[in-house]
Amino acid sequence: MRNTITQRGHWKKTHYNCQLSSLPDGTEVTVMGWLQDVRDLGKIKFLVLRDSTGVAQVTVKVDAATKNIVDLLSKLTRESVIAVKGVVKRTEKSRLGFEVIPSELKVLNYAKKPLPLEVTGKTPADFETRMSVRFMDLRRRSELLIFKIQHEVLRAIRSFLHEKGFTEVFTPKILASATEGGAELFKVKYFDKDAYLAQSPQLYKEVLTSCFEKVYEIGVYFRAEESNTPYHLNEFVSVDIEAAFMDYEDVMQLLEECIKHVYHHLAANCSRELRELGVELTKEDVTKHFPRITYSKALEVLQDKGFAINWGEDLTTPALRKLSEEFEGYYFITDWPTETKPFYIKPSVKDKNICEAFDLMWRHIELASGGTRIHVREELEESLRLKGLNPESFKEHLKAFDYGMPPHAGWGLGLSRLIMAITRRQNIREVVLFPRDRTRLTP
């Protein structure tokens, strides 16, 4: 006999699993979800029904259940989608404190077998296996929680920036020129023209400070770098802000407050979820001041640790690992050599070799980068030339600096890197639903 899929018909899901435990005994419910497991003891069968919010136990006593239910059960496979109408029974016999006694059962879809990985987590799966069947991997609660937490992080960031008077904007991701310099861009066809995918909203958000004053954008960007590390992706989400009449000290302070606000929000809204991921939030997470260390000071610290780096050189990954031994959690590296930073970063008035730039670090990973921007056209052109770039190819951008560009500053924060830091995951791919890296283009 063929497996039959029933139409959902007029049935409506009345409750999510996470709501069931607080319902009074005898409440009639219709629950829908995935059959994670069946513990079959013969005359009594326990179904573990999972939905996006958690699991519920459906208890079927063969002698008391309808023949239809028993027949359907005999053919059910794990991860099939089912709907159960029944009543909630509060009982100490179930560890959840309740169970659902079914009166009707519908199979909404059958899952094939064998499954490509174990959703229960009983048998661990390789990274590669997990990524290749990511839709299944994400049914595991630990993986789902990462993205529930990311959702809360974004909610916190948006409310924080809104409170601070920032306007959320969207800038183009398809650009005419690849002349920004820096990272390699992906080239795409734009009808009969060549175009490039944006690697950041940098130039647009700066221009927008001349009208909105304070803007932020949460967007997806692309870099065609052949990186191969656990913290680089070719497609990533960045949280960018830019503010008129502020300098790097101001926006650094803002960034620190923003991260603290995120932790505050998480402590209030998802400490249980974080605990499930093995992360225990402490009071320090919300209160501790982020240490600030200048680039020059960092070099001294490294010198003491036997790491010789010439002034002016960028800090290598091994150097940053070494340096991070000095700090617990987040810290800023400030006052970088002008030559290590992009053309739009403002050199210090006191010393042209140093610029008003900072990186927010977590361990050896750069979470955010920001600074005071050059807002005077002549200085910007000078800076472009010093970096070996041609001001002519920035003509369109420079135009905005002719008509009242305010002094401004800003930063860009890698969202997934922040999520890595919060959830303590080791590989950025784990905190991205469908990561795009050097070799991964599917799923």
Next chain:
RNA sequence: GCCCCGGUGGUGUAGUCCGGUCUAGCAUGUAGGCCUGUCGAGCCUGCGACCCGGGUUCAAAUCCCGGCCGGGGCGCCA
């Protein structure tokens, strides 16, 4: 792009150093059976695998070469 490590049933592993008794072990899964309180259920029986291509050898999961794929460390990343 460079260096290191790895690839064994659907899933995760043992075995590889030191080739043969590996007819490839275990767990999970899966199929069937027993079981009315399981909650990683338990017990019994069955099923299912050596990444690809060359080479060495009487003999290759095991050694050598190449490829593909993955992980880590770097580099690249205004």
